[in-house]
Amino acid sequence: MTTLITGGLVVSATGSSLQDVLIDGERIVALLAPGSAIAASVQPEVTIDARGKYVIPGGIDAHTHMEMPFGGTFASDTFETGTRAAAWGGTTTIVDFVVQAHGQRVQDQVALWHEKAGGNCAVDYAFHQIIGDVNHESLKAMDELIGEGITSFKLFMAYPGVFLSSDGQILQAMQAGAANGGLIMMHAENGSAIDVLVQQALARGDTSPYFHGTSRPWQAEQEATHRAIMLADLTGAPLYVVHVSAKQALARIAEARNAGQNVFGETCPQYLYLSLEEQLGAPGFEGAKWVCSTPLRSRAEGHQDELWKYIRTGDVTTVSTDHCPFCMKDQKELGIGDFSKIPNGIGSVEHRMDLLFQGVVDGRISLERWVDVCCTTPARMFGLYGKKGVIAAGADADIVIYDPSGHTSIGVEATHHMNMDYSAWEGYEIDGHVDVVLSRGTVIKDGTGYIGSKSHGRFVKRSLSQNLI
Numbered sequence: 001m002t003t004l005i006t007g008g009l010v011v012s013a014t015g016s017s018l019q020d021v022l023i024d025g026e027r028i029v030a031l032l033a034p035g036s037a038i039a040a041s042v043q044p045e046v047t048i049d050a051r052g053k054y055v056i057p058g059g060i061d062a063h064t065h066m067e068m069p070f071g072g073t074f075a076s077d078t079f080e081t082g083t084r085a086a087a088w089g090g091t092t093t094i095v096d097f098v099v100q101a102h103g104q105r106v107q108d109q110v111a112l113w114h115e116k117a118g119g120n121c122a123v124d125y126a127f128h129q130i131i132g133d134v135n136h137e138s139l140k141a142m143d144e145l146i147g148e149g150i151t152s153f154k155l156f157m158a159y160p161g162v163f164l165s166s167d168g169q170i171l172q173a174m175q176a177g178a179a180n181g182g183l184i185m186m187h188a189e190n191g192s193a194i195d196v197l198v199q200q201a202l203a204r205g206d207t208s209p210y211f212h213g214t215s216r217p218w219q220a221e222q223e224a225t226h227r228a229i230m231l232a233d234l235t236g237a238p239l240y241v242v243h244v245s246a247k248q249a250l251a252r253i254a255e256a257r258n259a260g261q262n263v264f265g266e267t268c269p270q271y272l273y274l275s276l277e278e279q280l281g282a283p284g285f286e287g288a289k290w291v292c293s294t295p296l297r298s299r300a301e302g303h304q305d306e307l308w309k310y311i312r313t314g315d316v317t318t319v320s321t322d323h324c325p326f327c328m329k330d331q332k333e334l335g336i337g338d339f340s341k342i343p344n345g346i347g348s349v350e351h352r353m354d355l356l357f358q359g360v361v362d363g364r365i366s367l368e369r370w371v372d373v374c375c376t377t378p379a380r381m382f383g384l385y386g387k388k389g390v391i392a393a394g395a396d397a398d399i400v401i402y403d404p405s406g407h408t409s410i411g412v413e414a415t416h417h418m419n420m421d422y423s424a425w426e427g428y429e430i431d432g433h434v435d436v437v438l439s440r441g442t443v444i445k446d447g448t449g450y451i452g453s454k455s456h457g458r459f460v461k462r463s464l465s466q467n468l469i
Contacts, residue, residue, distance in 0.1 A: 001025065001045050003441060007034060008050025008401060010391055012057075013372035021055060023397040026440035030393055048436060050401050056371050057389050058092025058123075058398030058439065059353045060378035063242060063266065063320035066096055067116055071334065071343045076325045080454045081419040082349055083122040087444050087452055088417045089350040090434040092398040093124045093388050093460065095378075097154060101132045101162060106141035110150065114459070121457030122450075123439050124398075126382070128152045128185060132162070134169035142176050149461025151383055152183040154242070157224040158191035158293065167231065174237035181464040183382070184232065185240045188224035188249065189216060189294060198340050209287030212339045213276040213295040218246035218303075221294055225249040229256045229263055238262035238468055240381070243322045245271040245294040247306035254315040262468050264317040264381065267307050269355040270346050270424065272319075275299035279424075288332040289422055291342045292322065308364045311373060317467070318381055319356055319373045323349040327421040347418045353400070354408050354430040361404075361431045383463035397441035406433025417450070 003023040010019045010031065020032040020039050032039040066082040068075040077085070079096075086094055098113040100106050106129065117125055127150045131138050134155070142153055155170055156163035165173070170186075177184045197215040201207075206214075225241055229252060232239035244250050244265045256263040270290070276298045279290035290296055297303035310316045324345030326332050335342030348355070356374055359365045365373075379389025387396050408415060408430040412423050437445035444452030 001441070003046040003048065004042055004044035005048045005050050005055055005399065005401065008053050008055035010055045011367055011371050012391065013368055013376040016367060021391060021399065023441045026397060028391060028393055028395050028397050031391070048401065052405065053435060054402040054404060055391065056400050056402055057375040057391050058400055058437065059090050059374050060093045060384065060389055061086060061091045061320050061323065061349055061352060062095045062318055062378040062382055063322050064094045064096045064349055065322070065324035065345065068097070068099060068324055070324070070345065071341065073326065073331050073334070073343055075345060076327050076331065077323070077347065077419045079117045079120040079125070080122070082323065083125065083457055084450060084452070084454070085350040085417040087122045087437055087439070088434070088450055090353040090400040090402065090437055091123065091349060092437065092439045093126070093384065094349070095126045095128055095382055097128045097130050098150070099130045099132065100138065103133065106131070106138050106145070110145065117459070119455050122444060122452045122454055123457045124460050125457055126384070126460045126462050128154055130154045130163070131173060132156065134165050134173050139172060139176050142182055143180050146180050146182055151462050151464050152185055152240070153177065154185040154187065156187045156191070157228065158187055158189040158194065160191050160195055164191045167227070170228070170231055171235060174231055174235040177237040178235050183240055183465045184237050185242055186228045188221060188228050188241050190220040190224045194220050202338060202340065207337050207339055209285065209291050209339050209342060210281045212291050212342065213280045216293060216295045218248050218297060221246040222248040222252060226252045229253070229261065232263065233261055238465065240264045240266065242266050243268050243294055245297050245303065247303045250307065250310045250315060254310065254313070257315055260469060264467070265310070265315060266318050266320050267316050268320060268322050269348050269352055270296060272304055272307055272359070273355065275304065285336055288335060288342050289328065289424055290346060291332070291339070291344055292346045293344045308359065311365055311369065316373065318378045319352065320378070321348040321352050323347055325418055325420045329421055346424045347420050348424065350416070350418055351410055351425050353434065354432060355425070357402070357432045358430050377467065380467040381465055383465055384460065385466050397438055399438045400434060401436040403433045403435045406435065407431065408433050
């Protein structure tokens with residue numbers, strides 16, 4: 001089937017222009033000047049009117065955790081519910097994390113994730129690999145996974161006894177990444193120091209969700225980020241630091257980048273908008289809704305404004321969600337009386353594109369930077385560019401038609417489609433709206449709502465990162 005999107009402003013990471021987009025089957029085949037002789041000669045089977053709207057590449061959320069085991073429970077979104085919510089919000093590709101914990105075999109976990117995701121995704125999906133047990137076999141598996149299109153590997157400096165790797169283990173994994181071209185991703189917090197601070201807080205009787213934030217101070221994030229950068233420099237491995245929340249950690253990343261090192265920083269919407277005082281400090285147990293790691297930071301210390309600045313300067317490479325949702329009832333409530341038992345995670349996969357567009361409306365970032373950090377650079381960073389993240393001939397027809405004159409109210413009753421009993425973004429009002437979403441040429445969301453299917457999404461093999469300096 002041929003589809004023509006007419007009259008819209010096509011927005012890329014480098015500029016914007018009025019163009020018509022011609023789709024044949026699953027691919028974009030041409031960009032046409034509106035009203036040109038060629039455009040006039042096209043006779044599509046379907047025409048979509050995008051006048052007054054933006055035509056952008058489908059969003060790529062490069063950090064999600066569907067069905068992730070954590071703290072005796074599982075993230076509440078399945079691949080089916082989570083990717084359907086992604087489709088509602090204009091995200092057409094997710095990159096989820098396969099989890100290997102101590103004692104598990106990497107290849108068995110990859111097979112499990114394929115089983116969970118296969119036939120259950122509304123949008124296309126790819127995988128990163130968490131290496132929670134660095135040993136001879138898992139290091140060997142890194143080489144094998146490169147050939148299977150899983151080309152990035154996450155390590156942890158936090159969660160002793162669960163995921164934490166020693167500096168020596170991190171060094172070995174980085175040496176493997178430097179040799180095979182894989183991208184090393186890092187959860188950068190000093191987990192050993194944090195564990196002591198957590199136990200001290202609980203011993204004082206400081207048990208509310210607020211103390212989740214104060215026991216994971218910015219110094220623990222800055223120190224671990226610096227240590228990861230130094231180990232990457234030693235080994236020559238590229239480094240991607242996930243969910244950066246502290247301005248001091250991003251300052252270290254900016255310094256490394258200015259020195260020419262292959263270091264990249266990711267942040268998330270929660271760190272741009274939410275805060276330690278307002279959310280984690282909510283009355284009673286309400287703050288549990290916003291418990292995540294790294295934690296929300298103090299607005300009084302200016303972290304949020306600094307993170308927006310680093311998006312503008314390019315030192316924040318991508319904005320993902322770290323989507324790891326848990327319900328309050330029976331999940332977050334596991335931590336009543338002990339904040340350390342609250343499952344860590346916030347649900348945002350549905351709202352990322354809207355929340356970042358509000359940054360455009362508010363004058364924090366440009367229209368093109370919005371597309372860059374949400375669509376194009378994630379594609380380059382994770383070996384998807386050319387197929388994803390761009391509106392160009394030959395690319396997958398993953399396209400969002402976004403109405404800047406529309407409006408989106410976020411809340412459980414208003415627009416919430418994630419499998420959660422609350423919204424971390426309750427009451428947020430967005431000056432814009434996702435109108436139409438196409439995934440590989442198929443309309444999966446339109447003015448009537450979601451019209452896709454859970455079997456539409458396909459696994460996408462990724463190449464090595466295309467974003468290295």
